[in-house]
Amino acid sequence: MALLNYRDLLAEQPIQEKDLAGDAEIIDDGPTGAIAVEYRRCGDESCHCMTGDEKHGPYNYRAKWEDGAVKKEYLAKTE
Structure with a gap:
């Protein structure tokens, strides 16, 4: 049985607002x-x-775990 490393475990976890x-x-x-x-x-x-x-926005992002850190990808506005 292969052991999962920390990054693999994070990748399976959902993103939470605290992240x-x-x-x-x-x-x-x-x-x-x-x-x-x-x-x-x-x-x-x-x-x-x-x-x-007021701050600028709203800005929409897709957030996911990648290499042990949260990575964000900007999602362009749609008309």
Whole structure:
């Protein structure tokens, strides 16, 4: 019987909100990874988002375990 290593075990675990950054919210979960929504600050000191106002977004990502870490893939907006 082959022993599974840590990365293999993680790859079988579903992504949870605690595995994602900040205020990300999982909106769907499936065999190819979780779909998460994030709102982000852009980093421009003159932007409204840096003064506590609304962040930019929503941005949709597919998140999955890969090589022992959560990897995110941006999902483009659809019309």
